[in-house]
Amino acid sequence: MSVGQPPLQLPPKPAVKALNCPKCGASITLRALGQAVAVVCTSCHSILDAKDPHLQIIQTFERITSTDAPLIPLGTRGKIRGTDYDVIGFQRRSIKVEGIRYAWHEYVLFNPYKGFRYLTEYQGHWNDVAICKEQPIVDTRFRISLEANYLGEEYKHFQTADATTDFVLGEFPWEVRVGEQATLTDYVHPPRVLSREKTSAEITWSIGEYLPGKDIWSTFHLAGDPPEAIGIYENQPCPVSANIKTLWMTFVGFAVVLCVLMIAFEVHAKREPVFHTSYQMNPGMPAGEASFVTEPFELTGRTSSVEISTSAAVQNNWIYLNYALINQDTGEAWDFGREVSFYSGYDSDGSWSEGAQSDSVVVPSVPAGHYYLRIEPEVDRNHPRIVYTVEVKRDVPVLGFYGIGFLALLIPPILLTWRSLSFERARWAESDHPPSAILKTESD
Amino acid sequence: MTRPVSNCPNCGAKVMFQWSSSVQTVCEYCKSILVRTDIDLKKVGQVADLPPDTSPIQLNTEGIFRDRSFVVIGRILYQYDQGGWNEWHLMMNDGKSAWLSDAQEEYTVSSLACGPNLPSAAQLQVGQQFKWNGDLYSLSVITKAHYRGVQGELPFQYWDKSDVTFADFRTPSRKFATLDYSDADPVLYLGEFVEFEDLKLKNLRQFEGWS
DSSP: OOTTSOOOOOOOOOOOEEEEOTTTOOEEEESSTTTOSEEEOTTTOOEEETTSTTOOEEEOOSSOOOOOOOSSOTTOEEEETTEEEEEEEEEEEEEEETTEEEEEEEEEEEETTTEEEEEEEETTEEEEEEEOSSOOEEOTTSSSOSEEEETTEEEEEEEEEEEEEEEEEEEESSOOOTTOEEEEEEEEETTEEEEEEEOSSOEEEEEEEEEEHHHHHHHTTOSSOOOOOOSOOTTOOOTTHHHHHHHHHHHHHHHHHHHHHHHHHHHHOOOEEEEEEEEEEOTTSOSSOOOEEOOOEEEOSSSEEEEEEEEEOOSSEEEEEEEEEEETTTOOEEEEEEEEEEEEEEETTEEEEEEESEEEEEEEEEOSEEEEEEEEEEEOTTOOOEEEEEEEEESOOOHHHHHHHHHHHHHHHHHHHHHHHHHHHHHHHTSSSOHHHHHHHHHO | OOOOEEEOTTTOOEEEOSSTTOOEEEOTTTOEEEEEOSSSEEEEEEOOOOOOOOOSOOTTOEEEETTEEEEEEEEEEEEETTEEEEEEEEEETTSOEEEEEEETTEEEEEEEEOOSSOOOGGGOOTTOEEEETTEEEEEEEEEEEEEEEEEEOBSSOOOSOOEEEEEEEEOSSSEEEEEEOSSSSOEEEEEEEEOTGGGTOBSOOOOTTOO
């Protein structure tokens, strides 16, 4: 700009402007001067035209029928997504579902560079809301589309209801009126909610994101604690769902490790035979109580599993063996009973068989040392001659352990998945599509 | 750089054009609306006092849109029953002109475009869809606005308007369109929603208590 050129006349700096209510004379503060369309007198609650220098009255009330106090006082400043905003307006709106009125609060936020933004609060659940710049895509064949796509993400229809404005305070970027009606349709994709608001004049889409009360409290430096959130809100993120995938991935990881371990032990297991002897029960021998001990055998090497196998050529008969694996040096004993039984025959369906002529059991973690078995066989009173063989091997793979480990690993992800499913059930129970109804429509 | 310089036929103050294609400007001193003729400037009207507005943008605000810098050289101010908005006339560094609109601090940048079969104002209906430049635009709102005033340089004469109809279109992307019914034939502007930060604006107005 060259010298001598007339200076540009700067328009007056806008700031908070003090005016008086034309109805009751109370002072009115305009914070979004030039951008607010309506302002409400804090004293008589008359709604005034904020565009008009004389604050022409838009709506007055015979008497103040209802009142409400914003949890964030008007004029409070807070930083949201890196931008300072002042709380300039507050309204209570409600919907009526099956005769019950549900009310929530909306706060109008303003920044002179960035414009307007909103906060909503319902029973301690908060949402940070902005008007959509991109148009969501809905199926226009239906009056209410059951899905909406916004920025490539699918949102599911949650609820459609007619909302009424019950109470207003402060400034609004539209000509707000008590009694104002709008049809609200919410689509959810937790933690976001996509809302369509239809009045007689226009359709507005907004996008909200769930915020816990404590975030609001720290944003606006409010004293005390935020009201506790009651129930599950439509777009409240499930506290566990974020972890479920990780947990299942962890489970898969551990399961793979287990499998590798299992294969490694399976491959490396020595299966070292340490004892092998056959015994026989002749007919007429007493049916029980005849216990005996075997020759001692030695377990060498590290503490490992020991497999005791019993095979008996029984035919339509059985033998039951009470075993005790006894450490000769320490006297420590492992007691267990095993049965070998085998039955077979023919009937109208053909041949059949039941049981097996051999059995094996694994005793885990047996330290090295000198051992012997105490065996106490039991057989049927009229038994034929039964020959049975007892075989002991050390260092055999214990597969059962892996099964138990596998099941134990499954518990956390299953528990969390179940919690997440019940959370989603509770969420959708409050919607236009309660879970039972969803099942019903699916089966149709 | 030579800029067309002239004197205000009303008050004699120096009037300098920043953009050689400007057709109209407003004398900064006496607020006369001046239109360029082949020979000199002709006063065609007078700007009434503009209402106090709170747009952070002003004449000479500079910014960047799609890697092209621009400077704000003019403005048309509209009002409607829900408030007002500005159409800021931008001079882009490639010599083209564009418009930055700030309706309640919702910013769009658009420029003149061609479209076939533009509907007449009477045919407009919210929800209608039109395909321009391969994109599908849905009519979101029809605004009956009231011309309130002008400032600075404009690429056309614009001073004797009263009520003007605008049709705003949205898309699933940030693309945006406006049909302007200021004149007998509708004029199409295509553009997009922009974030305030992305425009990297300089020389903005300062608001007391805000930075």
